[in-house]
Amino acid sequence: MSEPPLRVRGLTRRYGELTAVDGLSLEVRAGEILGFLGPNGAGKSTTLRACAGLLRPDAGDILIAGASLAAAPLRARALMGFVPDRPFLYERLSAREFLDFVGALYGLAPDACAARAAALLARLDLVEAADDLIEGCSLGMRQKVSVAAALLHDPPLVMLDEPLQGLDPRAARALKDLLRERAAGGGGVLVSTHLLDVAERMCDRVVILHRGQKVAEGSLEELRGASGLEASGAPATLEDVFLELTREEAAEGGR
Amino acid sequence: MRLAGVALGRWRLARNHLLSRRGRSRGRRSPALLVLALMLVMAGLVGSGLAALFTQLALHGASAAAAAMALGLLLALALLALLVFDLHEAVATLLLDSDLELLRRAPLSPAALLGLKLLDALPRTATPLLVLGLPAVAGYASAYPLPGWAWLLLPPVFLTLWAIPLGLGVAAAMHLLRLVPARRAREALALFSTLTLTLIWVANAFLLPRLTDPAEGLPRAAYAALTTAPAAAAWSPAHWAARGFGAAAAGDPAGAARHLAPLLLAALLSLALAAWSAGRQLEGAQARLAARVGGRPARGRRPAIRRRRPSLLRATLARDARLFTRDWTVLGDVLTAAALWTLLPLVSAPLHHTPGPTLARTMLLALTVGLGYEVAARSVPFERDGLAWVRLAPVPPGRWLAAKLTATAAIALPVLAVVTASLVFGFRLPPGETLAILALVLPALGLSLCLGLWTGVAFGDPHWTNPRATLSLAGRLLATGLLVAQATGWLVLARLAPAGSFEGLRLGLPLVLAAAVSVVPLRAAAARLSTREWCH
Ligand SMILES: Nc1ncnc2c1ncn2[C@@H]1O[C@H](COP(=O)(O)OP(=O)(O)OP(=O)(O)O)[C@@H](O)[C@H]1O
Ligand SMILES: [Mg+2]
Secondary structure: OOOOOEEEEEEEEEEOOEEEEEEEEEEEOOOOEEEEEOOOOOOHHHHHHHHOOOOOOOEEEEEEOOEEOOOOHHHHHHOEEEEOOOOOOOOOOEHHHHHHHHHHHOOOOHHHHHHHHHHHHHHOOOOOOOOEEHHHOOHHHHHHHHHHHHHOOOOOEEEEEOOOOOOOHHHHHHHHHHHHHHHHOOOEEEEEOOOHHHHHHHOOEEEEEEOOEEEEEEOHHHHHHHHOOHHHOOOOOHHHHHHHHHHHHHHHOOO | OOHHHHHHHHHHHHHHHHOOOOOOOOOOOOOHHHHHHHHHHHHHHHHHHHHHHHHHHHHOOOOHHHHHHHHHHHHHHHHHHHHHHHHHHHHHHHHHOOOHHHHHHOOOOHHHHHHHHHHHHOOOOOHHHHHHHHHHHHHHHHHOOOOHHHHHHHHHHHHHHHHHHHHHHHHHHHHHHHHOOHHHHHHHHHHHHHHHHHHHHHHHHHHHHHOOEOOOEOOHHHHHHHHOOOHHHHHOHHHHHHHHHHHHHOOOHHHHHHHHHHHHHHHHHHHHHHHHHHHHHHHHHHHHHHOOOOOOEOOOOOOOOOOOOOOHHHHHHHHHHHHHHHOHHHHHHHHHHHHHHHHHHHHOHHHOOOOHHHHHHHHHHHHHHHHHHHHHHHHOHHHHHHHHHHHHOOOOHHHHHHHHHHHHHHHHHHHHHHHHHHHHHHHOOOHHHHHHHHHHHHHHHHHHHHHHHHHHHHHEOOOOOOOOOOEOHHHHHHHHHHHHHHHHHHHHHHHHOOOOOOHHHHHHHHHHHHHHHHHHHHHHHHHHHHHOOOOO
């Protein structure tokens, strides 16, 4: 069996006294979009940043398509793309120049890189702004550039931290389509979001994180079953399940 | 506005800033102690040097009032430094701070907002007065003892000295910002600090060399320059303060009061002017800066010529060249600073009759050492958050550093080449001498770039606003120490190498030395890059 795009085992990360992520295990399978949900401060961004190699975990392993982030960091990084919640951009480069640079970082051949950048810019409706300095770009345009940079080298795993923020409906649609295509092509996508209706429609499975711990995992049907909301009659939405699961935990008190 | 509540909030903010309490982040222990230690060391060095100077003046028979003129010069220097290095902090605090949105929406008068923001800026802008002004007074007092009551005057006098340039500067900046278009506003701030750097440098360069000559004690010209009141003294707050201390040392409280009263008045006027300008301009200026900058096409883009091999090196070179040339304030600053560094040894020359080749060598060494800070150290924070790509992309830190080193060399070498050529021409250096100088200067450049990269990686502040201050305070203090250490080291090495010694050794030694020492900062930088964390 080939390795899944992402496998996380026992990930723990502390900030001083606070345990932001506590023994989290999850897996993104080939061909699926995994939604990563949780209330504010649940530890989603921390998890994603740890998986992207930007934060050191205190415990646990992270395998990117079989490559250990700790033992073979360069190979692991080459296999993923990451869209942070606040994009890492160069203000005084144009989008196209920026993508050229990122392509070089990933060792893409210049022709392939240019072709791929052009395709992504077109998909994300950025062609017109592609030669303006990023400095003058709006929030949504920056987000799109950041997405294009993450997809440029066509990695088997893409992780996105609240990628829809700042995107207009058309851009949001374009991004969702792009992600669906990647999954259909056998790639894995991990996406954190607060938009539960989007998650409901876009994701194959979801993981719900609460106070650093996984409180639920599975497809929407599985979650409905597990939450016991079905029994009460009315068809439960992901929102109902989410509120139910994170409320229960909250009632149990702090860690 | 509920004063007590606001004051409490500000106090908490200042405390957390000083203690560097950024949430519960781990592994980034506060550099506050380091900053404090470095500042104490600096202040100690400056203070002991100045104590020696004032002792010399006393030995030459200068009266307390005459020596107070030297104190006035030093305090004026501290005020200039405040303008150059810290005014931008105050203006940035006032116009760009992240809490402005909140404060602007609160029912605060512009004057109250100004007061709050100036208080915020106080700890960030006190350095020149603490490391130059205070030691100067201490040095003065070591030769001309001050009565106890004069020490009590110290805090209010320094507070007024701080308020005068900041008040005037803030008022001026606010009007300046009204005149320049929004996009240029930040750049105007930066340009302003480059210009003042030039000013302070000129003042410094023509004063310092006239101070002391260890061989002959204090030269007559220096003594005269130090103890006679310059024409501007009547208008210089620094001199008013110094005269106040002079009167205090002479045991004349009435005289001290007479000199210090205008100081207080000037401070009040300056703050009033700032408040008035804030009332008229602040909101507009803040709104203009907060407004999004309009789209701007990237210049100099040719239809891409596709080459066969991908190259991290080429990409880094292209990116750094673009980033540097598109930020004309930084480019201008680099070129200005390069000129100033080169000229530094020259202006101290009139006192000593230095042979041409030695002078040329010293000038080039000053430039080389300076370029490490000007180009290499700044090139790292210059990337801002883009630096995170070192960690996201599959690039080993060593390769990244090598590319970065090449890119900084590509910017520094042309500057060095132009200056070398003009010196060779100006001093009519023979080829042999030129070669010997280059054999020293090129390795020195390599080392200074490596050290610069390390300071940039370790102390770079991705949120800088002033191109002269892209490192944290600790970083800038440390970088200054490194500059002095390098310059001293290379000059001593050049002196030590006996003229008639084996040529090969003389030429090769600097290279070997630089290569051996460079390993240390490069390793430290690579280690820092691979352990650094990117939080929010
Ligand atoms: N740099 C940091 N220093 C200290 N604590 C931090 C830091 N970053 C995050 N935290 C804490 O870690 C916890 C998890 O934060 P994280 O950003 O991962 O949450 P999140 O799930 O992404 O939240 P959101 O939905 O608001 O983006 C929070 O309690 C937060 O306060
Ligand atoms: Mg988050």
